[in-house]
Amino acid sequence: MTTSNIELASDLRKAIRGVVKADEPMSKHTTFKIGGPADVFVDPADADDLAAVVSWANRHDVPWLAFGAGANMLVSDRGIRGILIKMGRPFQRIELEGERLYVGSGANLDKVVSVTTEAGLAGLEYAAAIPGTVGGAIVMNAGTYRGQIGDVIETVSVVTSEGERRDLSPEDSQFRYRWSVFQVDRSRIIVSAIMRLRPGDRDELVRTAEGIRRKRATNLPSGPSAGCVFKNPEGQSAGQLIDQAGLKGTRVGDAVVADKHGNFIVNEGKATASDVKALADLVRQAIREKFGVELEFEVRIVGDW
Numbered sequence: 001m002t003t004s005n006i007e008l009a010s011d012l013r014k015a016i017r018g019v020v021k022a023d024e025p026m027s028k029h030t031t032f033k034i035g036g037p038a039d040v041f042v043d044p045a046d047a048d049d050l051a052a053v054v055s056w057a058n059r060h061d062v063p064w065l066a067f068g069a070g071a072n073m074l075v076s077d078r079g080i081r082g083i084l085i086k087m088g089r090p091f092q093r094i095e096l097e098g099e100r101l102y103v104g105s106g107a108n109l110d111k112v113v114s115v116t117t118e119a120g121l122a123g124l125e126y127a128a129a130i131p132g133t134v135g136g137a138i139v140m141n142a143g144t145y146r147g148q149i150g151d152v153i154e155t156v157s158v159v160t161s162e163g164e165r166r167d168l169s170p171e172d173s174q175f176r177y178r179w180s181v182f183q184v185d186r187s188r189i190i191v192s193a194i195m196r197l198r199p200g201d202r203d204e205l206v207r208t209a210e211g212i213r214r215k216r217a218t219n220l221p222s223g224p225s226a227g228c229v230f231k232n233p234e235g236q237s238a239g240q241l242i243d244q245a246g247l248k249g250t251r252v253g254d255a256v257v258a259d260k261h262g263n264f265i266v267n268e269g270k271a272t273a274s275d276v277k278a279l280a281d282l283v284r285q286a287i288r289e290k291f292g293v294e295l296e297f298e299v300r301i302v303g304d305w
Ligand SMILES: Cc1cc2nc3c(=O)[nH]c(=O)nc-3n(C[C@H](O)[C@H](O)[C@H](O)COP(=O)(O)OP(=O)(O)OC[C@H]3O[C@@H](n4cnc5c(N)ncnc54)[C@H](O)[C@@H]3O)c2cc1C
Pocket: 031, 065, 066, 067, 068, 069, 070, 071, 072, 073, 087, 105, 130, 131, 132, 133, 134, 135, 136, 137, 138, 139, 140, 141, 142, 143, 144, 182, 188, 189, 190, 191, 220, 225, 226, 227, 228, 300
């Protein structure tokens, strides 16, 4: 424990209502089960409390970063400096009004798929079993070849670095393949969104989502991972390139290129962030040399490297 982090946490605790912890191991909060400590970890009580956290951080010149379920993050072994803000339980509202979905950024995406398909609304069924929160999915423009979340977004509500609420359009959000403006503009925390869905056949939608869940459970590696490490290069599959290069099973420490899916790196036990990064860099170099293709990270590499 660092005294200054304990003091920082204690000062912040006096200014907000949410839960504040010092030196929180990020391995507890990522699907990789990897990551060193966040100096200060905050679970804000609600959107006003979130604004208070951000205002406090700005007044004290402390950096901050918001996250959801940690399903797409590789956090450094040295951890994250400043304040890490968990968009959790207070941001999990899921409400339908006709064809519109009002959803909190902390809501679990697969749960949202269940609620909408069971209500006979189409537009999110392809996202069944994609791990993580709605906020993370918006930042990543998460999806599959069947669709991506940006396609159904009407409004994204954020808290800005000045602690103000603002509504953004899909154009403001600049959705592209596994990309949105929120990846480069970290000054906005997604609090909620409105999505516009379409009426569909309830039974067929539920069946489709269930089929996808079953297929993913069989076809995707089951160990701790962050899903696809790399984006697919234009017109190609990163997983296939990695497979063709004979890289499946390659390992650094306990980090392994999965047998079931070449674009997954799995933590087989005690892998460190450095192991995963070294393995990913090795894969990138091999693909560059063999195919002349530059693989781009899909996984967000965060923290103090
Ligand atoms: C087994 C497995 C399978 C996967 N399959 C897929 C797939 O098929 N398709 C796909 O697209 N992805 C897939 N992923 C990746 C992951 O599920 C998605 O990227 C998901 O949308 C991440 O959501 P999250 O809440 O965990 O985001 P996090 O990992 O918590 O965060 C991701 C990024 O968004 C930022 N962020 C998160 N929430 C907020 C917020 N509220 N405001 C501002 N910034 C925020 C974080 O700082 C970080 O930069 C898979 C992952 C796993 C582990």
